[in-house]
Amino acid sequence: MLTPGFQRALLTAHRSARHRASRFAPVPRARTRTSLSPSYGPAPAMTASRAPLPAWMAGRECLVTVAYAVSGWRMTTASKTTAEQLNGTDRVLYLNGTYQVASAGTGQASFAFPPPIGTRTVLVDYPAGEVVTIPRHVPAQSVRALMTADTFTEDAVFTSENLDPAERAQSGFTIVVHAASATSTRVGYLRGHDIYRAGAITSAEAANHLAHGYGRPSVGVLSATEAFPPDRFLRTLQQRGLFTMTLPQRSLGTGYP
Numbered sequence: 001m002l003t004p005g006f007q008r009a010l011l012t013a014h015r016s017a018r019h020r021a022s023r024f025a026p027v028p029r030a031r032t033r034t035s036l037s038p039s040y041g042p043a044p045a046m047t048a049s050r051a052p053l054p055a056w057m058a059g060r061e062c063l064v065t066v067a068y069a070v071s072g073w074r075m076t077t078a079s080k081t082t083a084e085q086l087n088g089t090d091r092v093l094y095l096n097g098t099y100q101v102a103s104a105g106t107g108q109a110s111f112a113f114p115p116p117i118g119t120r121t122v123l124v125d126y127p128a129g130e131v132v133t134i135p136r137h138v139p140a141q142s143v144r145a146l147m148t149a150d151t152f153t154e155d156a157v158f159t160s161e162n163l164d165p166a167e168r169a170q171s172g173f174t175i176v177v178h179a180a181s182a183t184s185t186r187v188g189y190l191r192g193h194d195i196y197r198a199g200a201i202t203s204a205e206a207a208n209h210l211a212h213g214y215g216r217p218s219v220g221v222l223s224a225t226e227a228f229p230p231d232r233f234l235r236t237l238q239q240r241g242l243f244t245m246t247l248p249q250r251s252l253g254t255g256y257p
Helices: 006-015 077-086 130-136 195-211 230-239
Strands: 062-071 091-095 098-102 107-112 119-124 140-148 172-180 185-193 243-251
Touching (some): 062 130, 091 130, 195 230, 230 243
Parallel strands (some): 062 140
Antiparallel strands (some): 062 172, 091 098, 091 140, 107 119, 119 140, 172 185, 185 243
């Protein structure tokens, strides 16, 4: 059974010849089942698109880390149900150039987010869709997803189904993409608030892009970065007020531009 592990369902869809031959172009992660939708497109797009690859990535394999810092998340009934379903399910990993299925569980590590967040304890191998979608358009050797550990220890995160919408909108997120090859590193990040509003508008804008022919001439099950030119899509979302972003910069260390 692939469900309720949406990572495995997404991986199956991406591998399916039937889906890839479809006459439609659905966009996985344009809105995730947990509504952490900013992760669906900005994270892959902040690394690189397939056409063309940046010179620093050409012919190289890199380690891509996607790190989320989410605060004030007050789950809806649907989000809570998804969290309960994901608890104890297998994880899809992308390590050493291959997809792997691992038993349930996340380790802990530290990750340096841009100021003012700073270094935080994170859950390693958080079940994010980017583990499936990023290797499709970035020459990644491995892709890891991280989530701040204290996101799920805040008061009311799991008991907020009936929360006033204005209170639910107070959530905040920072998403960092760190892509490192043997000789170079790129770091990009974005910040925003109200993850549910961001999810809804991102989904609508994805449909708008498809309807107006802004996508690339591809069919099948596509990640957003495969479906749309990433810079245009990200800047459109930024103009909608969903987030502010700092696109990848060259870094010789772990510092932020």
